[in-house]
Amino acid sequence: MPIIETRQLTKQFRQTVAVDALSIAVEPGEVFGLLGPNGAGKSTVIKMLTTLLPPTSGAASVAQFDVTQQMPLVQRSIGYVPQALSVDGTLTGYENLLIVSKLYDIPRSQRLGRIQDILGYVGLEDVSDRLVRTYSGGMIRRLEIAQALLHRPRVLFMDEPTVGLDPVARNSMWNLVKQLCRDYEATIFLTTHFMEEADSLCDRLAIMHLGKVVATGTPNQLKASINKPDASLDDVFIYYTGDYLASAGDYRDTSKTRRTAQRLG
Amino acid sequence: MTPQKPGALLSGSARPTQTHSANPFSSLGNFIYKTLTVTELEVRKLRHDPTQLMTRAVQPSLWLLIFGQVFSRIRAIPTGDLPYLDFMTPGILAQSILFMAIFNGLSVIWERDLGILHKLLVSPTPRAALVVGKAIAAGVRSLSQVILIYILASLLGVGIDWNPFALLGVLIATLLGATLFSTLSLIVACIVKTHERFMGIGQFLTMPLFFASNAIYPIEIMPHWLQVISYVNPLTYLVDVLRSLMLTSETSTYPIATDLGILLAATAFLTMICARLYPKLVT
Numbered sequence: 001m002p003i004i005e006t007r008q009l010t011k012q013f014r015q016t017v018a019v020d021a022l023s024i025a026v027e028p029g030e031v032f033g034l035l036g037p038n039g040a041g042k043s044t045v046i047k048m049l050t051t052l053l054p055p056t057s058g059a060a061s062v063a064q065f066d067v068t069q070q071m072p073l074v075q076r077s078i079g080y081v082p083q084a085l086s087v088d089g090t091l092t093g094y095e096n097l098l099i100v101s102k103l104y105d106i107p108r109s110q111r112l113g114r115i116q117d118i119l120g121y122v123g124l125e126d127v128s129d130r131l132v133r134t135y136s137g138g139m140i141r142r143l144e145i146a147q148a149l150l151h152r153p154r155v156l157f158m159d160e161p162t163v164g165l166d167p168v169a170r171n172s173m174w175n176l177v178k179q180l181c182r183d184y185e186a187t188i189f190l191t192t193h194f195m196e197e198a199d200s201l202c203d204r205l206a207i208m209h210l211g212k213v214v215a216t217g218t219p220n221q222l223k224a225s226i227n228k229p230d231a232s233l234d235d236v237f238i239y240y241t242g243d244y245l246a247s248a249g250d251y252r253d254t255s256k257t258r259r260t261a262q263r264l265g
Numbered sequence: 266m267t268p269q270k271p272g273a274l275l276s277g278s279a280r281p282t283q284t285h286s287a288n289p290f291s292s293l294g295n296f297i298y299k300t301l302t303v304t305e306l307e308v309r310k311l312r313h314d315p316t317q318l319m320t321r322a323v324q325p326s327l328w329l330l331i332f333g334q335v336f337s338r339i340r341a342i343p344t345g346d347l348p349y350l351d352f353m354t355p356g357i358l359a360q361s362i363l364f365m366a367i368f369n370g371l372s373v374i375w376e377r378d379l380g381i382l383h384k385l386l387v388s389p390t391p392r393a394a395l396v397v398g399k400a401i402a403a404g405v406r407s408l409s410q411v412i413l414i415y416i417l418a419s420l421l422g423v424g425i426d427w428n429p430f431a432l433l434g435v436l437i438a439t440l441l442g443a444t445l446f447s448t449l450s451l452i453v454a455c456i457v458k459t460h461e462r463f464m465g466i467g468q469f470l471t472m473p474l475f476f477a478s479n480a481i482y483p484i485e486i487m488p489h490w491l492q493v494i495s496y497v498n499p500l501t502y503l504v505d506v507l508r509s510l511m512l513t514s515e516t517s518t519y520p521i522a523t524d525l526g527i528l529l530a531a532t533a534f535l536t537m538i539c540a541r542l543y544p545k546l547v548t
Binding site for chain 2: 047050051052053072075076078080082083084085086087088090091095099100102103104105131147
């Protein structure tokens with residue numbers, strides 16, 4: 001039974017259809033990547049699946065709970081690493097996790113142990129008493145993942161997890177995601193527009209363009225689908241989404257991505 | 266470094282169950298607990314960076330030391346037997362509470378831009394707890410203004426009532442007033458959504474609220490149309506209750522219970538609206 005399922009999921013903002021009748025299914029233990037240019041509707045899909053945004057029509061379930069009817073149960077089942085920063089720079093790493101542990105009702109007797117475990121797992125135990133604003137971009141992303149995992153979710157959502165990171169931090173992030181999959185058979189739903197990232201991390205991909213899914217499959221299936229020898233995922237991406245500049249997001253998307261990059265950089 | 270592998274980071278098959286909404290008492294307990302957690306988040310931030318409390322102290326000091334002293338001398342405002350400085354001291358405390366709380370919305374827009382708000386909204390936290398928790402934190406910040414104004418007022422010879430019950434009442438009124446105006450500010454933030462627009466509206470709100478109240482002059486000397494506005498202005502009732510509680514002389518217009526009741530009802534009403542609007546900030 002799919003752990004994430006959408007049926008004709010649609011989101012309309014006034015005249016713009018951001019997500020157009022999306023139907024996808026993600027199996028437990030899968031790393032599923034949603035690809036697409038800026039403005040394709042990827043973040044809107046994640047916002048609907050994580051209960052941040054009500055769909056205009058259609059339905060979606062996460063961990064077998066309906067995202068509009070059973071919001072608290074969906075919220076307890078998921079971890080979410082948003083595209084922008086989700087940790088507070090004016091608190092220490094430990095304090096960020098402590099507040100999250102309380103918001104997710106982790107019993108007092110287990111809090112310290114869980115926080116120490118997760119800090120050890122992401123390699124931040126030595127800096128947990130430092131204010132987060134003194135962390136590097138890579139450390140901040142690791143803390144965000146720690147925060148998203150603290151309540152032991154069934155699905156981890158990551159919206160553009162490596163945007164704004166330098167190559168070293170990006171590699172380290174990929175290794176962490178792979179390690180999570182290896183150790184826990186995690187179900188991870190991520191969005192990205194880095195083809196290398198999608199190729200290296202994802203079991204299965206869906207390519208979105210202008211609110212619609214235009215192709216789905218494993219990275220190899222997608223490469224084979226475009227009839228080009230030695231095709232890379234970049235080729236697949238351009239084939240399905242076109243390479244014209246007009247598709248690359250709007251002013252708001254661009255400013256948001258650049259702000260995140262600036263803060264992490 | 267080889268990271269250690271903790272017991273379980275992602276739960277394989279454990280399904281969460283609805284534990285909080287089944288019983289109304291447990292729902293209320295959950296609401297209070299989450300509200301206090303959100304307040305704790307804000308108070309911890311304040312502990313790491315208390316400089317804003319210092320900068321916020323400047324404005325009320327100027328009002329009391331300059332405006333208050335000058336207007337006391339020229340006796341332009343009729344306050345009966347009560348010295349003008351005594352009359353305006355509770356008004357300046359109410360003003361400080363208003364000015365501190367009204368810009369809470371700006372911090373929410375900032376948190377939305379950063380992404381911190383997304384984290385809070387995907388957690389199983391009642392929306393109203395996010396609103397009230399943040400608003401109570403504005404109240405906690407305002408307590409620094411209470412201390413400052415009590416010290417300044419004592420030095421200036423204002424007839425302060427030091428009865429512990431009166432002091433407790435002032436603390437409650439301060440928390441309530443800050444919660445009310447902070448919630449109003451969060452509503453504005455949910456509607457306007459950007460810093461630039463908020464700054465404009467924030468200025469537009471604070472000055473009329475302040476001048477159309479009994480903070481620095483009695484309602485009786487206002488023109489009729491302004492009197493009508495002052496009666497629906499919640500700041501009037503905050504000033505009135507503070508005047509009852511802070512001063513040794515009896516000068517208030519309404520009974521304390523009426524003032525607190527109106528403030529509480531207005532806060533509850535605004536909280537209901539704000540809890541509905543809050544998720545729209547991230548859309």
